[in-house]
Amino acid sequence: MNDPELTAAQAYVRLLQTTRAVLSDPQRAPLALSLLAGPIAEADEALRASGLAGNEVHFFRLVTALHPADRTDRHAA
Numbered sequence: 001m002n003d004p005e006l007t008a009a010q011a012y013v014r015l016l017q018t019t020r021a022v023l024s025d026p027q028r029a030p031l032a033l034s035l036l037a038g039p040i041a042e043a044d045e046a047l048r049a050s051g052l053a054g055n056e057v058h059f060f061r062l063v064t065a066l067h068p069a070d071r072t073d074r075h076a077a
Helices: 003-024 029-050 056-066 068-076
Strands: none
Touching: 003 029, 003 056
């Protein structure tokens, strides 16, 4: 994994963590869009900069390699 790919995978993981935190608190849920705008923009830019936009299969392999435990969480949901 090169540096831009690592940056994109990390930005995506931060976006997931922020989304989970925001949506887990019913009081913050109405503010979700404003609270997630920054992490979404960061993840979008990192994805473009890495050249992974449009190559989701490779991107999600990188994310899984970075955080293999998250893969288990998705199957449980």
